[in-house]
Amino acid sequence: MNEQIKNFWAGVQAEIPLLIGVFPFGMIYGALALNAGLSTAASQLMSSVVFAGSAQFITAQLVHEATPGFVIVLTIAVVNLRHMLYSASLAPYIASLPARWKVLLSYLLTDEAYAPTILHYEKEGATPYAHWFWLGAGFALWFNWQIATALGIFLGASIPDSWSLDFALPLTFIAMVVPVLKNRAAIAAALSAGLVALIASSLPYKLGLILAALVGILIGTILEDRKSSRGIS
Amino acid sequence: MNIWLVMLLGGLITFGMRFSLIYLLAEGRFQVPDTLRKALHYVPPAVLSAIIFPELFLREEALYLSFENTRLLAGLTAIVVAWFSKNTLVTILAGMVALFLLQFFLFPR
Numbered sequence: 001m002n003e004q005i006k007n008f009w010a011g012v013q014a015e016i017p018l019l020i021g022v023f024p025f026g027m028i029y030g031a032l033a034l035n036a037g038l039s040t041a042a043s044q045l046m047s048s049v050v051f052a053g054s055a056q057f058i059t060a061q062l063v064h065e066a067t068p069g070f071v072i073v074l075t076i077a078v079v080n081l082r083h084m085l086y087s088a089s090l091a092p093y094i095a096s097l098p099a100r101w102k103v104l105l106s107y108l109l110t111d112e113a114y115a116p117t118i119l120h121y122e123k124e125g126a127t128p129y130a131h132w133f134w135l136g137a138g139f140a141l142w143f144n145w146q147i148a149t150a151l152g153i154f155l156g157a158s159i160p161d162s163w164s165l166d167f168a169l170p171l172t173f174i175a176m177v178v179p180v181l182k183n184r185a186a187i188a189a190a191l192s193a194g195l196v197a198l199i200a201s202s203l204p205y206k207l208g209l210i211l212a213a214l215v216g217i218l219i220g221t222i223l224e225d226r227k228s229s230r231g232i233s
Numbered sequence: 234m235n236i237w238l239v240m241l242l243g244g245l246i247t248f249g250m251r252f253s254l255i256y257l258l259a260e261g262r263f264q265v266p267d268t269l270r271k272a273l274h275y276v277p278p279a280v281l282s283a284i285i286f287p288e289l290f291l292r293e294e295a296l297y298l299s300f301e302n303t304r305l306l307a308g309l310t311a312i313v314v315a316w317f318s319k320n321t322l323v324t325i326l327a328g329m330v331a332l333f334l335l336q337f338f339l340f341p342r
Contacts, residue, residue: 024321024322025321028325038236039236042236042237042240045240046240049240049241049243049244050240050243050244050247051244051247052247054277055243055247058280058284059239059240059243061284063236063239069235069236069238069239069242072239072243073239073242073243073246075280076243076246076247077246077250078276078280079276079280080246080247080250081250081269081273081276082273082276083247083250083251084250084253084254084265084269085265085270085273086251087250087251087252087253087254087255087258088254088258088264088265090255091254091255091257091258092258094255095258102252102255102256103252105255106248106251106252106255107248107251107252109251109255163329164329164332164336167288167304167307167328167329167332168325168328168329170284170285170288170289170304170308171307171308171311171324171325171328171329172321172325173281173284173285174281174285174308174311174312174315174324174328175311175315175320175321175324175325176277176281176321177277177278177281177282177285178312178315178316178319178324179315179319180277180278181278185275186274186275186278187278189275189278189279189282190278190279190281190282191282192279193278193279193280193282193283193286194282194283194285194286195286196283197282197283197284197286197287198286198287198290198291198296201287201291201294202294208283208287209280209283209284212279212282212283213276213279213280213283214279215279216275216278216279216280216282216283217272217275217276217279218272219275220272220274220275220278220279221268221271221272221275224271224274225271
């Protein structure tokens with residue numbers, strides 16, 4: 001077995017435990033996107049065009065609420081800002097690769113591909129074929145995500161409206177947000193964003209959402225700064 | 234804006250963020266500012282809460298605080314379950330079951 005394939009498979013194997021967690025999530029996305037009013041084709045294609053779990057769930061919810069397109073795009077941008085951190089963190093390891101590799105690996109740079117890849121680089125360093133590990137982890141996730149979405153769409157199509165499946169979307173967000181409320185700054189960010197969203201709900205174009213998110217982010221950041229400047233972080 | 238355009242722009246922006254520093258750092262031109270790094274921690278709680286709160290507390294853009302607000306009660310149930318279980322599927326299931334029970338038994342229409 002040559003070095004490329006060996007590294008690729010090592011990446012796939014490192015990704016497998018993550019796939020088990022991601023698969024049901026992809027199915028839920030497929031079922032809910034369809035239920036939120038996206039067409040079968042749009043629900044499926046979003047999984048390869050956007051290829052970012054939380055942004056896809058949020059897009060489905062916002063489409064369901066008839067949010068204007070530019071607000072949805074803006075929200076996707078805010079939600080996916082964290083990918084710049086992954087990009088920064090992995091950049092030095094692939095600085096010398098040709099541009100086509102950088103483009104391909106960037107496309108595959110999700111939360112779940114980042115985790116095993118950075119661990120691999122930190123342990124092994126930038127070995128000559130380490131980018132094949134990234135490719136393996138990223139591709140395994142990509143493939144898994146497409147299948148899960150398709151299966152979810154298939155099952156979602158047979159769920160009757162009377163089940164109020166649209167409510168599963170906010171429930172998914174609750175399941176995502178509660179575990180990150182680990183300190184006062186995060187709780188304050190969540191509460192302030194929520195309250196502003198209520199107060200500003202009548203703003204045109206659903207801009208209240210963006211305003212609320214920005215206020216929450218600002219308050220969380222300020223509180224963290226205060227805490228660390230008092231030296232008790 | 235139609236859904237295909239939204240998706241295309243959303244996809245381009247997402248790719249752009251993933252590619253941004255892989256492209257820029259290679260040329261040694263950019264460092265992520267510390268403030269941005271900190272602020273990013275608060276994106277999930279802020280954005281998700283900004284979506285969740287109106288779903289639970291509003292009906293037709295008006296505050297709906299009542300024991301008949303089944304979505305609020307089911308949502309609060311899910312928050313408690315999420316807190317203790319830290320499990321996505323269990324949380325979604327608990328919230329959906331709570332909503333069914335409330336809608337069909339306590340407040341049938």
